[in-house]
Amino acid sequence: MMNIETTRGSAPQVDIDPFAREFLLDPYSHHEGLRDPGPVVWLTQYEIYAMARFEEVRSALLDHETFLSGRGVGLADFAKEKPWRPPSLLLEADPPLHERTRAIMQSVVSPASLKTLEPVWRSRAESLADELVKQGEFNAVSDLSEVFPMLVFPDAVGLMEEGRDNLLVYAATVFNAFGPQNEILEESLAAARDAAAWVANACKRENLSMGGWGMAVYEAADKGACSQEEAERLVRSLLSAGVDTTVNGIATTIYALTQFPEQWKRLRDNPRLVRRAVEESLRWDSTVQTFFRTTSRDVTIGGALIPEQSKVLLFLGAANRDPRKWDRPDIFDISRPTSGHVGFGAGIHQCLGQMIARLESQLILTALVDRCETITAAGPVRRRANNTLHAIESLPVTVSPSS
Template structure:
């Protein structure tokens, strides 16, 4: 039911989950931002925000804009999700604090430092093979391949069925949107992925020495229950795959489309971290997330009642001209501090350090081996209710 407060804010006749919108969301973001700090979308029956300050403040204020009632269209206080809620993404304190602090001890800087030499060797090996070919698909041959070379072994997943990981991430992020054609078409033929992940996260199917088994060892120490451990291992599989695949794909797309920026990276490879962060800001993999208000709140002069879904346009916030200088431009020397590509506040993406390291390693390997990179065809998008996913980026490289 549309609340009376919705009549006091701009009402926009757009559907952010329509195929046309999802195919090119940036064509609509100016309209949403310029309409006001808070708008109402009849298509989803929710308030929405697209300006940087309001989006960032809402992500930070987890007490008012909660996640435990779902970060998608479903309100978990009234509806049942397709799988048990995440104990990280769809949880609030004190549960979230307990589980997140435990997982942060596993996915630590120390752990990543130990993994870095092995991951770097894999990145260099993969890029060497692709440079030798000269022409390749930066998604199919690179950004989908590299995470699958290293991440399943890091978690300690069983060897069979690992191909289901990419399908599972698609299903999870699609489910944050409505039950529409994008959801049904995107999930078609991927049903086996849910069953495989459920089995793969069980203790008996995990290998010793991986992050997955480390979660169960934490459960043995009483830091969580063993049922919670299965769900926390599952969180690795949605946080550490598809977002990284698209993040690396977008970085290569950005560099190929901006040769002058790529030459800056060639001249100064230490800019690779900034290049990856700028690609996340410039084309955010995760476009939107919902929150639910726990009380009546005023935002930018607008009143939002308790119990209302609020759609936060993360990608629009990352290109808000009120915050960023020339926001549509891709500039690797830009200071991107505070971008919300990984969220903001306590619910920032669990896999962000993994994604950043993978992006750095691939970006460095390319900068050291490739003199130039160019697109040989139009990029192909893969529609998803939450992700600005990319299916193909055909490129040709000139060896250094």
């Protein structure tokens, strides 16, 4: 239950806990209680500010000079406490460091490199879709959304063959660590001890294949673009950015289409809408629900003063369903213009892996649309609590082949 009390400054106080398990499993039933009190609220549970309306969230993401990432995009303030791992040189860095490291990664994971890989990725998507359609019933998470990225992404990076499944465990823990030190994080850290060690080893130069994105980062270091130590951390950032968001993005798209079967029919009638379907899925149920920023100065938003050095929690998922921005926001509609959604963030810190996630999602969805007359839920969806992601653990579906 929401309780709006007296205000801290001019921000309404709200006692919703956005990291409670029941909130994480069903955030959308709580978002109205975060949006309606005002453009800025004070979360009493953690003594932090928060914004959940589209206009304010997107504006904060774009204003990287006021809303800093370098002090951590989670609850922890790196100016006051030691991070659980060396900070990301992309997600948790501000200019000028961020400009330099981002430029390196954009040259490595470029549209040209993805275009080169696309034929192979399409072929693997089609082969996987053929297998699943023959089965008739499958789990859209364990048989599809976790499988396809692992068929294409590790090879693109140039990762060693043995132990690749550790990527799934590691990425989930990274996103859990952006929240408080709660039971969910403790469980995740315990499960990820071996995975974290594998990732640390996989990012080393001697374990990467020639011709992959990982080795390309080290080659940039050889040319003086960054240090060898920075190269290792950049490869690590690529591993967390390119897996879990894609896995959950694919699963969410399939889930949306089972919940709105008329949209599947529309997609079958016009497969060119695949790109729109993926974008609407990113808006309708954002995989990344929240990120933090820290203010570099006093800033007033909607009449509420946020003091310098304040932690601010930005609710991307709530912004993407803000009725002030979107018509019928809870409806999944692939004809909807989604330009400007913040499913991958906005501004200079937009998700590094967004091009990868979009391409993988579009390829596997296209393969299914070409082969399936219908796709329906074969059982209830089961969620996995994560401090940052709205994750799907299980989604049984039934498909009928195209005639």
